[in-house]
Structures are given as structure tokens and as C-alpha cells.
Amino acid sequence: MTPVNLKSLAEELKMSIATVSRALRDSHEVSEATKARVRALAAARHYEPNAYASSLRRNISKTIGVVIPKVANHFFALAINGIEEAARQAGYHVLIYLTHDDYAREVAIVQHLKGGRIDGLLMSVASGTEDFAHIKSLQDTNLPIVFFDRVCAEVATAKVTTNDYESGYQATEHLVQAGCQRIAHLLISNNLSIGQFRQQGYLDALRAHGLPADPDLVLNGVMDNEQNLVLIRELLQRRPDIDGIFASVERLAISTYHVCRELGRRIPEDIKIIGFSNLESASLLDPPLSTITQPAYDIGREAAKILLRAVEKKKPILPGQSIVLDSTLFERRSTAGR
């Protein structure tokens, strides 16, 4: 089967390649009559322009990259959903890369992206990432970057986040008002900025309500879920006075449920739990889990919009374009008052 490209169309129409190209791009330099002829044949032959030739020539790929830690996670899945929606509307394609929260993988991926494959990048950094040279170096190639959720403070660009400090404060206050006196905070990898904000909200809420801030009650989770089960079990056994748990990460809330079941701690009678989560089934858990839920879809969509706007206008992205969206606290039985 002879390939269908500008050349073959031009030959069949007995005009030059240039005219065919212009006609298809709806250039004003082409008469309506020839445009119609060209379009008709292009449609008949199911012509699709070669994306790579076009990208090479125009130095524009109509593709954005998304680098995230994982996809099997409601938050990121919803975010991708929003990103894909915004990209599709703008006629962009979406390349996806998973770091699995591994610094080395993140570096390799970012380096690879310098090949000019994408016009812009959306990123949520790996929890293990402490050095940002790879990202800065990518930005130096004039590639627009927008961070979402797990942002990187050292890189000057727009960030789309949620009100993590306030959410941490609210969650803690919610537990206090439900009657908790000893509230633990479970978070992951405190070098992530969001973890720090939530932790600060937690601390300030404790202080505001006259509760002591006990470092022993702050647990830094790890990547491995089995290990987290052990850590949480140790914590609950070492400190039987804990009567409230604020989990900054969905996984840790789930793990806490498992440990409580194992140890025979009743939720919410013995211990109350609230966690960051985008679980659809939170209300069906036993007991229904109180959550702080981030607007994940909107985060993805807004981040993509900012990025695409910059890409289209070829303007640099300024930190001033950052957006902070509000999370929502859903009160359910896991924090029911006495």
C-alpha cells in the first residue's frame, strides 16, 4: 500500500506539496476552491500528518509529560484523569512516567526528557528526592514545568497544591473536638514539603488547644507497607495512651485499620482516626473513615491548564501563577465523638 502523505496527495491533485500543506493548515494564502479539493482527497485517503516530521520541523510536539510516583493510587489516578482531560481539549498528548518514589529513576526519566520529546512537564516529585539539580537542568533547556501536590520549592515555577497546613490543622482540631488527648501523626518521608506543612498544622492545632507536642507521637512511615504495619503496631503498643491518629497518607490510615483490628482496638471508641484519602469507598469501610480529601481531579486539570497556557503562548511560567486548592474534611464514624 502506497503511503499517504503530503507528497502522494500533491501528486494526485497535481499541485505542489506546499499548497497541500497550507490548505490543510487552513492558510489564508490558499483559495477556498483548492482547499476544498485538498480536504476532500485528504479525507478520502484518511490522511493523518506524520507527527514526527511536524514536530521536527516546528520544534513542537503537542505532547506533555507527566512524572509521578505511582498510578495505583486514587489521588494520582484522578489527577491523571484531570490532566488528560485538559490535554485532550487542547489537542495535546500525554506521556506518562512512574518514578515509584525512586530518586534514581526520577533522575533517569528527567534526563531522558531532554530529548525534546515533550513541550512541557507536569511533575509530582518522588519522596526520596532531596537534590533537584536534575529538574533545574531540565528547566534550563527552557522546558516549562508545573509541579502539583508534591512540589519542589527550590525550582522557580508554578505549583498547584492544596491547603496542607490548614488541612493538618483542621484534622487535628477535629480529633481534639472529638475528645482526643493523645494524637499521633503518621506521615511519610518528612522531606516532602507537603508533609512538613501538614505536620506544622498538626503542631499548631495541638498548641492552640493546650495539648503537648510529643515527638514520640510523630511516626515517619517508609515505602514498604509491611514495615509500616510493624512500626504502627510498635507505636500503639508502646503508647497505649494514644486515642487519636492523624494519617497524612492514605496507606497509613489503611494500615492503622489493620493494626487496630489485630490489636483489638475499637474505632472510634478506643481510638479515632482521620486520614488524607481519595478512597471512594471510605464511607463503606468498617467503620466509615473520616477523611481529608484533596480535589485530585481539579489539581491535575488546573496544573495542566497552567502548563498548556504557557506552552501555547511560549511564555515562561512564573511562581506567581501558583494555585492553592482547598481540601474537604469528611466527618465519618471513625472520629465519632463519645
Add this chain to the structure above:
Amino acid sequence: MTPVNLKSLAEELKMSIATVSRALRDSHEVSEATKARVRALAAARHYEPNAYASSLRRNISKTIGVVIPKVANHFFALAINGIEEAARQAGYHVLIYLTHDDYAREVAIVQHLKGGRIDGLLMSVASGTEDFAHIKSLQDTNLPIVFFDRVCAEVATAKVTTNDYESGYQATEHLVQAGCQRIAHLLISNNLSIGQFRQQGYLDALRAHGLPADPDLVLNGVMDNEQNLVLIRELLQRRPDIDGIFASVERLAISTYHVCRELGRRIPEDIKIIGFSNLESASLLDPPLSTITQPAYDIGREAAKILLRAVEKKKPILPGQSIVLDSTLFERRSTAGR
């Protein structure tokens, strides 16, 4: 900043572009000495080959496409995870497209992919798709395609699925053995082949255990979740004799939980439920949900492997390469016997 490409490297090294290119591709036509020099400079300049120029020239993009209905769904999220893993290992990139189970979108996406942007396609068809001309037409361009989970029988290629018939049979039998006499089957869009297989397994299991097959007990769900709640409520009210539910789709199982809660039906005392699901938190639901769980990650990975093997060897994919993986039945309290 002057661009770093083969030309600039060649100039600096005072050799031809061809030699630089060959050196970087480790061609045997280049001496080790010059290879070393080239590699050193390339590394120093952080050279990354232009992906589009390379793709254009070699007619190979090192990119595969993934077209799925949605991503905010455990099954597909895990599948993507497997796909990305296999792709990364083989040095491939992953473009993602969501159809939202919309036929028109699927057609548009597939048509768009004819631009030569990808070397191969992984696909799980939209539930609304009944005509497969768009897919066949894409396959006619010699693009290798592998289906997974929601396959398309009309297109001759490899498919990666689970043992849906057996799973439907087992799930139904499991309910029978737990004491159910009137078992309903909730599925979505019966034109999907997987739905048909599961339905057949359901019917055969009923017959094998001497239970009548009542068409009134088979509910075809729709896209809209709110609407499904209404349908399920109607069914349970119209047929109070229903004492078992086999949900072919995770969402329908969740909706059933909500309806049961609303109607005051106790699970598992009044009604037992088992559903296809990849919910990590199934065991934490109230009550824990018995599930048939598909090996989603493996499905994605195996599908990607088949595809990539064909892409690399430039060989067509034969239906004979299809794989059927086994799902696992997890027995939990929602189907506890009397």
C-alpha cells in the same frame, strides 16, 4: 545557548556528523579511540538525541499507546503500572488516552494514532463500542495491537484476558454453597465479551446446581452511577427473594453496598455479595467484601511484553499468542455462610 546536537558535537570534535552518530550508537565502524572521545564530549555537553528526528528517520518512535476507558479505577491503574514497567525496561515511552467509555472518543483517538506517533497499541475497548472498523483500519496500517481485558473478538490479534467464564462460574457457585437460592447478576453493557463470559459462567453454575435461570435477576448497569443506584434499589425491592448478588463490576458491588445499607438489608445475613474487584481495601469494608480479583498488574505487563516483542522483531501478532490469566477468589464475610 547554542543547541547541542550531532552537528555541534561534530564541529567541536572536528569530525563528521556521521561518525559522531555512529560512535554514539556504538557502531563497529568506529574505532574505540574516537568512540571514547565522542562519548566524553556527549556526556560533558549532556547530549540527548532528538527523539523526533530519530523517529522520522527510522520510522520508529520507541513509544507505545495505551487506550483505556478510565484510569481512576484500580484495575486499569494497576494495569498501567504493569505496562509502564514493561515499557521502561524495554526503553519505550507510554502515551495514554482515556475513552471514558465513549465510542466517539475512542474513534477519534484511534484515528489520531494513525499519525505514526506510536509503534504499537495496547487497548481495552470502551463498553459502548459495537463497531470495530476504526480499530481494523488502524491495524491495516500495520500497527501491532494487543487487547487486554476488554477485548475485541472481531480483530485478529493477541488478547490478554482472565478466565472470565470460570470466574463467573466460581463466584456463582460460591454463593450457592453459602446457601443462596436467588442469585442476581449485575453486569455492565452486555456487548462486552467479558460480560458475556461471566454471564455464561453464572448461568451454567446455576444450572449445575439445579437453580432456575431467571432473566429478571440479570441487571444491566449503565454508565451513570446514580442511575445504577436506582436500578439496584428497584431490583431489590421488586424481588425481595434475592439472597445473593454477583457483581461483575466493582462499581456495582459498591453501589449494592450503599443500597443495602439504605434498605436495611444485612450483609451477609439477608443477602450475600461477591464482586469482581481490585479494591485494596476490600477487606476493610463493612462487611469485608468477597472478591474475584484479577491480576491487573500482570495483565498489563504481559500484554505489553507481547506487544513489545512483536514491535522489536517487526513481526505481526498472532491470535495464538493470547494469554489467559487466572483471577483469584477471595472469600470474605460478605458471603459468609449461615
Add this chain to the structure above:
DNA sequence: TTTATTTACGTAAACGTTTGCAGCAAATCG
């Protein structure tokens, strides 16, 4: 020594598209 073979590199033509420039007719203006 002559001839064949190997090694290492350069030349230049592709891949399909976009676009500055030129050309050429018809239309408009001075």
C-alpha cells in the same frame, strides 16, 4: 610486488513537514 580485504571515516541523500521567498497572473491605482 600486486591484489584483495579490512578498517575508519566522510559525503550526501533520505524521512515528511513547514515556511521564507519568488513568481506570475489578475486586479487596483495613479
Add this chain to the structure above:
DNA sequence: CGATTTGCTGCAAACGTTTACGTAAATAAA
């Protein structure tokens, strides 16, 4: 009526890479 503009089209050069082919020198074979 000549000069200029306007509308449409073609020519050809890019974009950065890969690779068939050519070639010169070095080595091996005769």
C-alpha cells in the same frame, strides 16, 4: 496605460538523525 498591489501557487531549504555508498589508508593474502 504603466506601475503597484493582491491573491494564489511553486521552489527549495530547513529541522536532526540515520545509513547506503564511496574512499582512502592500512593490513593481509597471493
